[in-house]
Amino acid sequence: MKSIIIVAALLFSGISFAQGKSKEHKKEHKHDVSKEHDHKKDHKNKHHDEKTEEHDEHKAHGHDKHADKHADKNKGKHGNSAEHRQDGKHRNENSIKTEKPVNDEEVREVIDVKKEESRTVLTEAEEKIASAKVKLEELLKAGTITKESYLLTKEKLSALSKRSIDLKLKVAE
Amino acid sequence: MKKHTLILAMVAGSLAACSSETEHVENQIEATQEEVVATELMEELESVTEINDEVNALSQEVDQLLEEL
Numbered sequence: 001m002k003s004i005i006i007v008a009a010l011l012f013s014g015i016s017f018a019q020g021k022s023k024e025h026k027k028e029h030k031h032d033v034s035k036e037h038d039h040k041k042d043h044k045n046k047h048h049d050e051k052t053e054e055h056d057e058h059k060a061h062g063h064d065k066h067a068d069k070h071a072d073k074n075k076g077k078h079g080n081s082a083e084h085r086q087d088g089k090h091r092n093e094n095s096i097k098t099e100k101p102v103n104d105e106e107v108r109e110v111i112d113v114k115k116e117e118s119r120t121v122l123t124e125a126e127e128k129i130a131s132a133k134v135k136l137e138e139l140l141k142a143g144t145i146t147k148e149s150y151l152l153t154k155e156k157l158s159a160l161s162k163r164s165i166d167l168k169l170k171v172a173e
Numbered sequence: 174m175k176k177h178t179l180i181l182a183m184v185a186g187s188l189a190a191c192s193s194e195t196e197h198v199e200n201q202i203e204a205t206q207e208e209v210v211a212t213e214l215m216e217e218l219e220s221v222t223e224i225n226d227e228v229n230a231l232s233q234e235v236d237q238l239l240e241e242l
Contacts, residue, residue: 107214114221118228128235135242156238163231170224
């Protein structure tokens with residue numbers, strides 16, 4: 001009887017000890033992983049933030065400015081420059097929104113937003129390339145440009161078109 | 174009898190230790206899997222950001238060419 005009690009006590013203490021140790025391990029490990037992950041995220045986010053800031057700045061000074069200029073130029077023709085500007089603003093808002101992803105879900109959201117943005121910009125670019133090709137043909141017919149200039153521009157447009165297709169494939173991946 | 178009790182206690186202790194170790198390894202595997210998913214996602218985000226930048230650069234070039242025309 002005595003020995004049974006001893007065995008039971010030993011068994012109980014052994015299991016309790018093991019469970020306590022396991023919980024401690026779990027806690028410790030989870031803490032380590034989150035810390036390590038946070039550190040990695042911080043590092044990557046820092047890098048990403050820098051890139052986004054740079055990109056936004058670039059956009060603000062370059063692309064969007066240019067888009068505004070282009071929209072203003074065509075104001076009389078289309079009358080949708082405000083819409084264009086709003087679109088650009090929306091894009092910038094998306095970039096700001098996507099600055100600091102905290103968890104996996106947010107990262108996935110940012111990826112989806114960026115992919116969608118790329119698709120939209122690519123579609124617009126393709127449309128512009130198509131209209132540029134038409135314009136080029138018209139200019140050649142009207143004799144406004146030389147054959148050499150025509151060929152050079154056509155080559156540039158083909159290269160841009162190819163790049164656009166490649167990028168579309170990359171986005172779809 | 175004492176000997177048997179000791180052996181039994183040792184076996185029980187070993188089993189408990191094994192169970193603890195198994196749980197620990199399982200936790201490690203789970204944590205590693207989570208980490209792998211997070212790393213893959215960050216890599217994907219980086220790649221998508223790069224593509225996005227390239228797309229914007231292309232768009233700028235197209236605008237420029239159109240303006241030149």
